[in-house]
Amino acid sequence: MTEEVNFDEFTETYNSLLKEQTKLFTSDDGYFAQYKINITKTISENPAKILEFGCGIGRNIPFLKEAYPNSTIFGTDISIESLDVAKKLNPQVQFVATSELPSCESHFDLIFVASVYHHIPCSQRANVTKLLYQSLAPGGQLIIFEHNPYNPVTRKIVSSCPFDKGVILLAPRTLKKYVREAGFDLYRQGFCLFFPPWLPLLNNIEPYLKWLPLGGQYWVHATK
Numbered sequence: 468m469t470e471e472v473n474f475d476e477f478t479e480t481y482n483s484l485l486k487e488q489t490k491l492f493t494s495d496d497g498y499f500a501q502y503k504i505n506i507t508k509t510i511s512e513n514p515a516k517i518l519e520f521g522c523g524i525g526r527n528i529p530f531l532k533e534a535y536p537n538s539t540i541f542g543t544d545i546s547i548e549s550l551d552v553a554k555k556l557n558p559q560v561q562f563v564a565t566s567e568l569p570s571c572e573s574h575f576d577l578i579f580v581a582s583v584y585h586h587i588p589c590s591q592r593a594n595v596t597k598l599l600y601q602s603l604a605p606g607g608q609l610i611i612f613e614h615n616p617y618n619p620v621t622r623k624i625v626s627s628c629p630f631d632k633g634v635i636l637l638a639p640r641t642l643k644k645y646v647r648e649a650g651f652d653l654y655r656q657g658f659c660l661f662f663p664p665w666l667p668l669l670n671n672i673e674p675y676l677k678w679l680p681l682g683g684q685y686w687v688h689a690t691k
């Protein structure tokens with residue numbers, strides 16, 4: 468069973484732990500956020516309201532803001548201390564605790580979720596996916612990025628990362644089952660993050676390798 472890690476305890480060390488775990492891949496702090504948002508931009512051009520679900524300390528938020536300058540951006544997380552950090556760094560963005568999301572009036576046109584599901588206890592994953600469904604506007608887009616359990620390097624990184632202690636990774640078929648059962652129409656999936664940015668020629672072929680289950684992560688895109 469996935470052990471619930473309390474991210475309140477990692478607000479000060481999150482960035483440095485992540486940097487240490489991924490240093491052979493890249494030393495650029497923004498690389499992963501920019502990479503994921505580049506993919507997201509291909510599925511949703513100009514959403515009015517965006518929610519980052521499980522935004523943590525808000526590492527992806529500045530990249531969402533840059534990619535979507537005309538959108539209103541919201542962030543949510545169960546870690547209140549992480550939200551406090553995210554708020555300080557992104558004062559123009561609205562952050563709400565996940566427990567408040569059901570009573571939040573907003574229906575979002577795009578929900579972005581990155582590296583969150585493996586932190587949700589297995590028994591809660593279906594309900595969390597239903598909450599995402601309820602929070603999305605009709606016709607809205609959901610994109611979820613997750614660690615790829617078929618990639619040995621990903622598994623190695625996860626096994627030595629203090630904030631990944633006890634997590635259970637999800638295969639794409641398991642994530643897609645939650646998404647389908649919550650009521651979403653599944654649109655596409657793809658594997659990503661195959662090569663480090665210092666191999667730019669290989670980076671260029673990554674979009675053609677979406678089918679190959681060897682990327683460091685994968686994404687699932689669904690609509691309502």
Ligand SMILES: C[S@@+](CC[C@H](N)C(=O)[O-])C[C@H]1O[C@@H](n2cnc3c(N)ncnc32)[C@H](O)[C@@H]1O
Pocket residue numbers: 474520521522523524525526527543544545546549565580581582583586587595
């Ligand atoms: C590895 S961090 C990822 C943070 C951010 N998405 C990023 O890419 O930097 C996982 C985050 O998911 C949050 N989380 C875990 N379970 C959650 C849940 N049920 N609802 C909302 N957030 C959750 C954690 O508190 C943590 O901030």
